[in-house]
Amino acid sequence: MPFPVLMNLMCHMSEKLIKRYLFASDFDQTLSFNDSGYVLSELLGIPPEEFERKSSGMAKLHLVQQGAELAYLLLHDPHFRRCRREHLHQVGKRIPLKENIQLLYQILDSGIDGYHFDFFVLSAAPVEIVRSAPRRYCARQPHLRNRVPVHSAGEIETILRTAAGYGKVACLDQLQAELQIGPDHVIFAGDGSSDVHAMLHVNGRDGLTIAVSESPHVTQIAKRTVISSNALAMLLPILEKIVGWEPAQIRDFFESHGLLVQEWARVRTDWLTLRPASSAEIARSVGAE
């Protein structure tokens, strides 16, 4: 066999050996600690309670996809319309991020033998916020999928697309098609009600879903829940479920990156609400016996 043909064949074989996955993560309270809406409100001099009142009011009305409340306010609320591009960059610089996002990106990219994970951020937070935030920690930015404000004369003029609620499903489908990745090679991580559609979608197609908060919205749906202030914790279900490592290998892996697993507690959570039964209900249940 001629040498160039052999080399091509070998390259092709080594490419085939790498298993490729899509890792899509929410931003607010998944990669960050705070909701960017609160940080922006503070910056604009709007009391956080006012943002809370307006966004929870919209959520109750189901006026917009859950998670898109800030995007709506930026377009339609006179107080939030004062927001300029610089404010959004400032929020990105101020918002506290979880530790080791840069290392998470590097490990997903090429840190696990035989695997490559394309890291995308799917968030309804304005793109300027998400783009400015990882710059503080990431040498290379995750790709971004949210289409947010276009400014005209300083004001936010329109919104092209928000990755909120069902919008995240549309983004995932598009990414999956672009990357030519099977549905069972999709991983989605999120923390709140805006991530429910995406989690149900990924679960239904044999992908992996990771909840990073104790919110019942996501813990009841996600295949795994990991609570940590360190973004690397999201690797845990990936290393177990996809790479197939035992706990000892996972501990060694973290140690090889200079991190010790100090505490690793597994807790199965049952969400249960009990209320006093009425006498009619008790009588019914006795009658049924």
Ligand SMILES: [Mg+2]
């Ligand atoms: Mg979130």
